Amino acid sequence: MDEPTMKLHWSPKSPYVRKVVVCAHELGLLPRLEFVRSVAAMLKPNPALMADNPLSKIPTLVLADGRTLFDSAVICEYLNDLGNGGLFPASGGARWRALRWHALGDGMLDALILWRNEREREQPLQVLIDAFDLKMRASLKQLDGEAEALGNAPFSIGHVALGCALGYFDYRFGMLGWRELAPRLAGWFEVLRERPSFQFSEPVDG
Structure with a gap:
């Protein structure tokens, strides 16, 4: 059936x-x-x-x-x-680590989308542009220090959210050069983006 x-x-x-x-x-x-x-x-x-x-x-x-x-x-x-999956760990430290990364990835996406909307306004507010830039650089720096932990942790919703946030950096903010700001994170992301799920969902225009 x-x-x-x-x-x-x-x-x-x-x-x-x-x-x-x-x-x-x-x-x-x-x-x-x-x-x-x-x-x-x-x-x-x-x-x-x-x-x-x-x-x-x-x-x-x-x-x-x-x-x-x-x-x-x-x-x-x-x-x-x-799907009876394990993307959301049931309990303990693994759960809170996954949910924390999930929240950080979603928060980065929220900021990036607002940043993109602001920069496309006829008269963008530079103070907002600067604030978004500062927050994203700080987030990338923190995640760069967690790259090894990301690589060692079982794949979870936290990896999904952070991977989608970094993919959105590539798609809409290539000029930021985030890989130079977070080289260890970039190495982790290169492995992640080879997963079939990320290959299948690569953002496209049109």
Whole structure:
């Protein structure tokens, strides 16, 4: 008997959607997802998307029974339970380490997206640009010191989030040269991005 299909509001550019796709790939759940291309522009709410998520944001997951889940963290945890996976360690130090990296990766993505929005304004505020730059450099420096721990820890949602954040650096902030700022982290990321789940979900234009 075929498993019921879920609908994922999706874009190939969104790093938050990428988190969900990486998790689904790692958990063997891709065949159960129907990818629905959805535009989620901040200033242009999408009526079709709002039918499933009043916030008009992606990713949004519509379950087979019509219930909806949104926010990448919630969807990733749901997929983890559905796939009986170990992306979210159950308890102890491994759990809190994974959740901490998850939070840091998501926080970096939040800042990077706001930074990108600000720099594209007609008159961007330099004080905001400088603040985003400072926070990202500090985050990269801290993670560079944790590169060995990342490499030694079992693959988890923390690796997914940080990998998607670093991939977004490459996609939208190549001029920052983050690899020169965090060479040990860059070495870890080069190994991570060879995973089939990251290869499959590489962001693309168009």
